[in-house]
Amino acid sequence: MDHKLQVATKITEALAGLGVQDFPFEKVSSMLETPPNPAMGDIAFPCFQLAKALRKAPPAIAAELAGAISGAPLKEVQVAGPYINLFLDQHVVGTDIISAVLTQGNAYGSSEDGQGRNVPIDLSSPNIAKPFSMGHLRSTCIGNAIANIMEKKGYTPVRINHIGDWGTQFGKLIVAYQKWGDEAKVKAEPIKELLKLYVQFHDEVANDPTLEDQGREWFKKLEDGDAEAQHLWEWFREESLKEFMKIYELMDIKFDSTNGEAFYNDKMDRVVTMLEERNLLTESDGAMVVMLDEFDLPPCLIKKSDGATLYATRDLAAALYRHETYDFAKAVYVVGGEQRLHFQQLYKVLQKMGFDWAYEMYHIPFGMMLKDGKKMSTRKGKVVLLEEVLAQAIADVKKVIEEKNPTLANKDEVARQVGVGAVMFHDLKNYRLNDINFSLEEMLTFEGETGPYVQYTHARACSLLRKGNYQPTTEPTLAEGALDSKEAWAVITALSQFPDIVDRAAADFDPSFIGKFVIDLAQLFNKFYANVRILAEEEDVKQTRLQLVAAVVIVLKEGLRLLGLKAPEEM
Known part of the structure; x- marks a missing residue:
């Protein structure tokens, strides 16, 4: 029972009685205010906008209109200059509200707006072989809460943990493990040991720049299906996921999908083909891009000059897969604000491809988690581990x-x-x-x-x-x-x-x-x-x-x- 709407109805009827035609219910409803002080009533209605229609001063209109408003759920109507202050009947309203809550229980505030339609929500997405830091907390908590809220609105949320399990960093980690790693140590404390190796790699690069080339070479081997690279990558991934699941269990957060970046490796060629068929690809310095000048956005890079596909290609493949799999009402990406441009480009490319559903894709950015006012950095080892924080x-x-x-x-x-x-x-x-x-x-x-x-x-x-x-x-x-x-x-x-x-x-x-x-x-x-x-x-x-x-x-x-x-x- 929305008492504000009941009051809006009464005011609309009173205005009609005074011969005012241009103030329908929706407009009256939008004009209602909450007084700054409870002593001034529960709802206030300003009469300034009525001055032109009635050709009278707002205080005079307020006095005239107030006399025509009465009945439940109102207890009292007062005039305060150009305002009408309305006091609700506490007994009537209290009975209605308490009855609604006790009758509906935890369904109070729910609706069927979503009609059961799917809403995939991309959340958490930590990187394999790196610790689950306080920085990942934000995407995890915000995404999980959005999923709960969408469910309360009648949608079916699909929680997707798009794990960061691909990229040059795995080449670097393989090099670091081969040079300085210890299998027993990694098995004992996988995340801590892998982080140590990752940080050591970046420390050593300062003295030996060739390490970067070795990292790239090993990632190329991984892409080409090299047995040793594949074995190490799978091991790093499996150990990391086990550690992550302990944290998710502690937070009581479950996922419907943990398909990470690697899952889309065989789905990207199709995207490139679709872009070619629609004549959307343009060559630029040897690379293939989709021009987005009409949106005042820089070109979206699809393929590098060496033929390698990029984040955008992968995310286009993921978007297509999600729409085909879930036929979503909305698709939500809970990812930090620094990725804003990436998502703007992603949605515009999909729209240029002719997909109307791309208009229902939303990037949900969030601020950073700071330590002593500064950003946390995994690369420099300056990170607060979520597992340790939760335990403490x-x-x-x-x-x-x-x-x-x-x-x-x-x-x-x-x-x-x-x-x-x-x-x-x-x-x-x-x-x-x-x-x-x-x-x-x-x-x-x-x-x-x-x-x-x-x-x-x-x-x-x-x-x-x-x-x-x-x-x-x-x-x-x-x-x-x-x-x-x-x-x-x-x-x-x-x-x-x-x-x-x-x-x-x-x-x-x-x-x-x-x-x-x-x-x-x-x-x-x-x-x-x-x-x-x-x-x-x-x-x-x-x-x-x-x-x-x-x-x-x-x-x-x-x-x-x-x-x-x-x-x-x-x-």
């Missing part, structure tokens, strides 16, 4: 539990949910284009805008329901006046906004809408908890307030779930 976060939370609640059941599981959740939430509460500074201390505090704060609020609300012997119901009957406080009304108002927040997060492919919302809801609930006696009241008042608490539990848990976090009932 879990250990720190376990320590807090041992101090504060040593008898807690499932301590290890709760420590994992809160520790891992803290790291993920720190990323997701931020607008995705902003850079984030890594700070474990900031992530783990139980105060302020953090995952543990929201999870603890959820656990506190669950505890209240247990203590109050709350009886679940899908047909709440609210005791008159039980939710008349400003604190209760602020919580009800927030709950009513959740479906709209989900819509905005889906439209912008930005989970931070949900992150900010659960923080706000948790803060408003804690004010309600601090200022209103919930348990020590008459039974009907107590049950009414517990019904509001139960609604908060449902929405907080669902908000956290959309972000990929768990909501422990005890902490």
Whole structure:
């Protein structure tokens, strides 16, 4: 029940009664505002735009129009100069909102907009033989949350981990392993040892530039199917994936496909042929390109002068494969902002090829994860390993539990949910284009805008329901006046906004809408908890307030779930 739309309908009808024809429902609805101060009402309607139609001053119009607006869900209508301030009936609206949440449960805020259609989401995509760093966290968390949000909107997300398992770096790694590698060490700690070799290669290049040529030679051997190169590449890939899967398991993130770059090796010739057939290829300095002058973009490089295909060719092949395999409604790529030009070129080439579905492909960029204000670099070995961060976060939370609640059941599981959740939430509460500074201390505090704060609020609300012997119901009957406080009304108002927040997060492919919302809801609930006696009241008042608490539990848990976090009932 959208009370804002009900109010818009009433205003539209009142305007029609005054003979105003040019203000249909959609326009009136878009003009509604939220007053800066709750004392000024729940909804405000400015009358400036009506001055021309009615040939009167806005304050006079406001006074006249206000007299024609009344009835549920409104309790009071006030005039404040050129504004009409509308106050909703807290009992009526509270009953509607709490009923909607308790009846629908975790489906509250869901829709069938997507009609079950597929949305492939390219996320995470770490590089083989390199550690899963904090830098990869962003694509992983944001992509997983977008998948959850799209599913809530009725789409079928397809999580694709487009592993970086091809390229010249594998030639370099093969050279480094042959020169300085130790099989036993690699087997014991694959990622750490392979990273060490990769960093050593780049250190040694300064003294011996021929190493670069050797790296290129070995990658050419790999491309040509050389047995030794193939064997080492497969081994590096397998060991790396095992390590990555441990991290994904910890974060409870699953994939529908782990087809990496190498998967498309035999699918790129077809792309080149298709471009040739459409007369889209142009020769430039011996290379083959698609010109994009009409879009003010540089040419898209398809084949180098030596005949080697490039990232763009591979991604064109991947896009075709995904459309043919999934017949997608939208295709989403959660990849850092530095790849913006690459994706602009990719989509324009597909559009020039005549594929209308390319207009539904979206690059979702995000800011960098910084350490002490600086970018992390694998090549220089300046990297914070996600596995170590998660392990530390879990250990720190376990320590807090041992101090504060040593008898807690499932301590290890709760420590994992809160520790891992803290790291993920720190990323997701931020607008995705902003850079984030890594700070474990900031992530783990139980105060302020953090995952543990929201999870603890959820656990506190669950505890209240247990203590109050709350009886679940899908047909709440609210005791008159039980939710008349400003604190209760602020919580009800927030709950009513959740479906709209989900819509905005889906439209912008930005989970931070949900992150900010659960923080706000948790803060408003804690004010309600601090200022209103919930348990020590008459039974009907107590049950009414517990019904509001139960609604908060449902929405907080669902908000956290959309972000990929768990909501422990005890902490």
